[in-house]
Each structure stands twice: as structure tokens, then as C-alpha cells.
Amino acid sequence: MYQVIQTYSEDEPWWFFEEWEKSIKSEVVFDKFHDAEKEFMKQYDDLKHQYEEVKCKDPYLVAFWNEEEYIYCEDCDEDLQAYKGLMLVSNYKKIDLGDNNSNEATGNSRKTKCCQRFSQSARGNQKN
Numbered sequence: 001m002y003q004v005i006q007t008y009s010e011d012e013p014w015w016f017f018e019e020w021e022k023s024i025k026s027e028v029v030f031d032k033f034h035d036a037e038k039e040f041m042k043q044y045d046d047l048k049h050q051y052e053e054v055k056c057k058d059p060y061l062v063a064f065w066n067e068e069e070y071i072y073c074e075d076c077d078e079d080l081q082a083y084k085g086l087m088l089v090s091n092y093k094k095i096d097l098g099d100n101n102s103n104e105a106t107g108n109s110r111k112t113k114c115c116q117r118f119s120q121s122a123r124g125n126q127k128n
Helices: 033-048
Strands: 002-008 024-028 053-057 061-065 070-073 078-081 084-088
Touching: 002 033, 024 033, 033 084, 061 078
Parallel strands: none
Antiparallel strands: 002 024, 002 084, 053 061, 061 084, 070 078
């Protein structure tokens, strides 16, 4: 099973800290990787127009944020950057493209396919 998940928290989606699932705001479940990837790309296109900043880790873990959007942390008594996370995962775990069950992510050359737009840190004006 594959899940396309949106999160909202003070952590980027690639950290997978304990109880990260509590930050899930939406989830769509798919049986096939191809269908999940299609939904992921649709949500990515929608979110990139709503947020000023974008950073990707791996092709299917993306953080979006606006500089002035914060979440108050009671434990540290501070405002922390708020992130909208978008992820495509398999059974709530990061996808290892080399282990894709049906090799849907590889072509005849056996090289992993990766959409180049997800390999950039941000749109047009890269910020790191």
C-alpha cells in the first residue's frame, strides 16, 4: 500500500520523528505506486503555488513553507517555522526506489526514474 500524505508541523517531513503520524492532515491510499505518484505530483503542483519556499529530500519527501508562518512550541517557549509536508510513502515508511515491489519505478535500463523538478531545492530562485 502507498500513501500520499500531507502533514503540518514544525518538522520537515523527512525526519519521521516518534509519533510523526500525529501531524498528518490528509492522506490518500493507493494499491499501485504509479497511481500514488500521479496523486503526489498533483498535490505538489497545487502546494507549490501556495507556499513561497520548497525543499525536497529524496524524490517523494517535500517541505513547503512561508517565512512568516510559525507554530508555537510550549516546551521551548518559542515560535518555530511551520512546514507543510508532502510525502509519498509505502506503509508509512520512506520509499526505497530500489526495492519497489513491481519495479514500477525503473525502466529498461534498471536505473531509477526520478522527476527532475523534485531534485531542486526550490523553484526558479533556489534558496538553501
